[in-house]
Amino acid sequence: MKRTTEVLIAGAGPVGLLLAAELSRDGVDVLLIEPRTERSFFCKALGVTPRTLEIFDDLGMVQDAIDTGVWLRGVTSFEGDVPGPAMDVPPDLPFGSLSLAQFDTERLLETCLKRHGGAVSYGTTLVGFATHANGVRAQVTGPGGDEQTIDCRWLVGCDGAHSKVRATLGLDFEGGQYPQTFVLADLEVDWDLPRGRMYRFNHAAAGTTLAAVPVHGSNRRYRLSAVRPDAVGAAAGDAAEE
Numbered sequence: 724m725k726r727t728t729e730v731l732i733a734g735a736g737p738v739g740l741l742l743a744a745e746l747s748r749d750g751v752d753v754l755l756i757e758p759r760t761e762r763s764f765f766c767k768a769l770g771v772t773p774r775t776l777e778i779f780d781d782l783g784m785v786q787d788a789i790d791t792g793v794w795l796r797g798v799t800s801f802e803g804d805v806p807g808p809a810m811d812v813p814p815d816l817p818f819g820s821l822s823l824a825q826f827d828t829e830r831l832l833e834t835c836l837k838r839h840g841g842a843v844s845y846g847t848t849l850v851g852f853a854t855h856a857n858g859v860r861a862q863v864t865g866p867g868g869d870e871q872t873i874d875c876r877w878l879v880g881c882d883g884a885h886s887k888v889r890a891t892l893g894l895d896f897e898g899g900q901y902p903q904t905f906v907l908a909d910l911e912v913d914w915d916l917p918r919g920r921m922y923r924f925n926h927a928a929a930g931t932t933l934a935a936v937p938v939h940g941s942n943r944r945y946r947l948s949a950v951r952p953d954a955v956g957a958a959a960g961d962a963a964e965e
Contacts, residue, residue, distance in 0.1 A: 724844050724871065726752040731861055731875040732889055733849040735759075737768075737825065737867050739833035739881030744782060747839035752871065754864060755836070756847040766909050766938060766946050773818040781816075784835050791831065792823035793919060793937045796872035800923040807925070822946075824934050852878055871891075903950040911943040918942055 730746055732739045736759035743755040757939035771792065772828060779785040796819075812819045835844055846866030852859050858876040865871060880888025884896060912935065916922060922935040935945045 724847065724865065724873075725754060726872065727874045728752050729875065730754070730877045730879060731756070731873055732825065732879045732881055734880065734882035734886075735829070735833070735843045735845075736881060736883065737828050739879075740829055740836060741778075742879060742881060743841050743843075744832055744839060746837060746838040747841040748782070752892075753841055754875070755841065756844045756849060758846070758848040760846045760866065762829050764826055766907075769822050769826070769936060769946060770825050770895050771821040771823045773816065773820065775820040776821060779831075781831060782835050783838075784831050785818075787834075788823055788828070789829050791939055793825045793939055794820040795820040795822055795921055795936070796919045798921045798923065800918075802927070814934065822938060824938055824946075826852060827939065849882070852891060893951065905948055906951050906962070908947045909938065910945060910947060911941055912945050912947075913943060945957050 729752040732755045735755050743753045746753045778926045779788050799809045800807040812843045848864050850862050852861040859878040863871050870961040931950050935947050935950045938944045938946050
């Protein structure tokens with residue numbers, strides 16, 4: 724791993740990968756580090772907007788994203804077992820809404836980064852940094868736990884809610900958490916509902932809504948999400964990890 728770079732980016736999620744790809748395409752020397760040793764296989768975020776697809780088009784990766792994702796043609800809701808209101812996405816838009824699992828988004832962005840000469844240094848963790856007259860000196864640990872110093876002009880924190888960059892600078896993470904806790908599942912569902920739509924199942928008696936979004940893979944694969952009922956939270960001691 725190189726010891727000097729123009730821009731050091733901490734965090735190889737979608738934000739860090741996109742920034743690294745754009746900078747590398749413009750000829751800026753970039754080092755992108757990520758503490759994980761490999762990408763997660765969980766869907767995480769999966770809604771891709773038309774504006775994001777326009778950016779992917781500019782990067783030359785939009786067709787790969789479309790081929791890997793599932794077009795969302797509309798939303799259909801149910802009140803219990805009874806079909807309710809539905810909304811369709813106009814078919815003549817240049818880009819619509821795409822369901823694309825986060826690990827696929829990261830994979831495609833990393834491929835784009837490699838195409839422009841960049842790479843992700845997996846298993847590398849930012850442990851500290853200090854500014855000086857000419858930039859930043861950062862301390863990192865590699866996959867084997869070895870420590871290394873990297874000099875850069877700019878350090879960018881794309882390392883999430885528990886950002887080491889933000890914490891070191893003493894910056895607050897403005898905003899707040901949702902008041903609800905959500906439960907998520909990535910499953911294959913056996914039903915005869917048309918593919919390519921998002922579904923919302925409203926259960927008035929339970930006071931909750933189940934959302935189902937199609938995910939690339941088999942035709943039965945969906946991401947399901949719902950707000951955790953308060954009774955479940957109380958039984959689990961209201962611990963988020965539970």
